[in-house]
Amino acid sequence: MKILVINSGSSSIKYKVFDMPKETLVSKGVIEHIGEKGSAVSDHYSGLKIILEKIDGVGAVGHRVVHGAEKFKKPVLIDRAVVHKIRQCSAIAPLHNPANLAGVLACKKLLSGIKQVAVFDTAFHQSIPEHAYTYGLPYECYKKYGIRKYGFHGTSHEYVAKEAARIIKKQFSEIKIITCHLGNGCSITAVDHGKSVDTTMGFTPLEGLVMGTHCGDIDPALVTKKKKKKKIGPLEIDNLMNKASGLKGVSGISNDMRILEKKAKEGNKRAELAVDIFVYRIRKYIGAYIAVMNGCDVLVFTAGIGENQAGIRERITNNLFSYLKKSPKIMVVPTNEELMIARQTYQLVREV
Numbered sequence: 001m002k003i004l005v006i007n008s009g010s011s012s013i014k015y016k017v018f019d020m021p022k023e024t025l026v027s028k029g030v031i032e033h034i035g036e037k038g039s040a041v042s043d044h045y046s047g048l049k050i051i052l053e054k055i056d057g058v059g060a061v062g063h064r065v066v067h068g069a070e071k072f073k074k075p076v077l078i079d080r081a082v083v084h085k086i087r088q089c090s091a092i093a094p095l096h097n098p099a100n101l102a103g104v105l106a107c108k109k110l111l112s113g114i115k116q117v118a119v120f121d122t123a124f125h126q127s128i129p130e131h132a133y134t135y136g137l138p139y140e141c142y143k144k145y146g147i148r149k150y151g152f153h154g155t156s157h158e159y160v161a162k163e164a165a166r167i168i169k170k171q172f173s174e175i176k177i178i179t180c181h182l183g184n185g186c187s188i189t190a191v192d193h194g195k196s197v198d199t200t201m202g203f204t205p206l207e208g209l210v211m212g213t214h215c216g217d218i219d220p221a222l223v224t225k226k227k228k229k230k231k232i233g234p235l236e237i238d239n240l241m242n243k244a245s246g247l248k249g250v251s252g253i254s255n256d257m258r259i260l261e262k263k264a265k266e267g268n269k270r271a272e273l274a275v276d277i278f279v280y281r282i283r284k285y286i287g288a289y290i291a292v293m294n295g296c297d298v299l300v301f302t303a304g305i306g307e308n309q310a311g312i313r314e315r316i317t318n319n320l321f322s323y324l325k326k327s328p329k330i331m332v333v334p335t336n337e338e339l340m341i342a343r344q345t346y347q348l349v350r351e352v
């Protein structure tokens with residue numbers, strides 16, 4: 001069966017087609033600049049039409065949906081009720097969910113009668129216990145507004161954790177794994193006996209590690225302090241923390257770790273500092289998650305930096321486990337979120 005995997009963003013649609021269950025990649029591509037001034041592609045419907053002209057025999061569609069909040073704990077077959085719930089989640093993911101839905105609705109029109117599945121970035125983290133997902137804010141913030149840790153990159157963490165277990169021939173449900181997704185966005189997850197029990201990203205992807213342009217953990221009091229002093233509004237602060245911080249903000253050079261590693265080696269102090277804080281924060285969270293799970297059998301690296309930059313991996317793991325009786329196995333597992341979505345879609349459409 002041909003499974004079309006769609007990642008529909010605000011101005012782009014990325015797609016891959018897999019032949020399942022063989023898992024062969026049949027085709028892939030991207031439509032960009034959707035709805036932008038001067039673009040030939042006015043909306044997601046037109047974008048998908050172009051994609052579908054190149055593919056025939058689609059058996060089912062798997063959609064990446066960023067936020068499922070507490071409404072979705074696993075992939076689901078899309079019907080009207082599901083569309084409604086995804087729309088409700090847009091309140092806490094205004095940048096992503098509407099764009100994901102645009103892809104879903106376009107597919108519904110163009111591929112009427114073909115089963116569609118939503119796979120959520122947050123779903124794998126729905127097993128995180130209450131004491132780990134609840135912030136120390138007034139409880140009403142959670143009850144009334146759904147403010148809590150949700151976590152992201154769930155499809156990637158689940159994929160690489162399962163792959164790691166398969167490669168070392170252990171049951172996923174029997175081992176403790178720490179997965180480090182280190183790309184432009186970065187997060188670490190503690191996977192205890194097959195379940196996510198904590199992850200570094202939070203209500204939004206801003207929490208946790210120092211990333212390409214995201215600041216990660218900071219003192220929340222800074223947000224209001226800064227506003228008073230410089231009279232900058234919420235939008236500028238949002239921009240500062242999301243787009244002008246992290247590796248880029250600290251180094252003043254780039255968010256690209258390859259460039260920073262090179263510059264640091266050449267003696268650039270700010271590049272060196274950016275790499276140092278990146279590595280330090282990761283080591284700190286790995287230590288924390290070993291404490292959370294009372295051990296760790298496997299440490300997995302994935303995504304751009306995790307897969308390709310051995311020097312960074314070495315700095316992270318150097319002398320990190322000396323206090324443990326047995327060091328975890330360290331592995332690099334290339335992530336493949338689209339294949340994970342294809343697998344979950346195939347499984348679900350066969351079940352119903």
Ligand code: ADP
Nearest residue numbers: 182183184185255256257258303304305308309
């Ligand atoms: P995204 O979160 O945008 O998917 P990636 O997983 O592509 O990010 O990771 C981007 C980061 O990985 C950058 O800091 C980049 O410097 C680093 N990187 C190192 N080697 C490579 C590589 N061979 N290909 C892509 N990114 C790489």
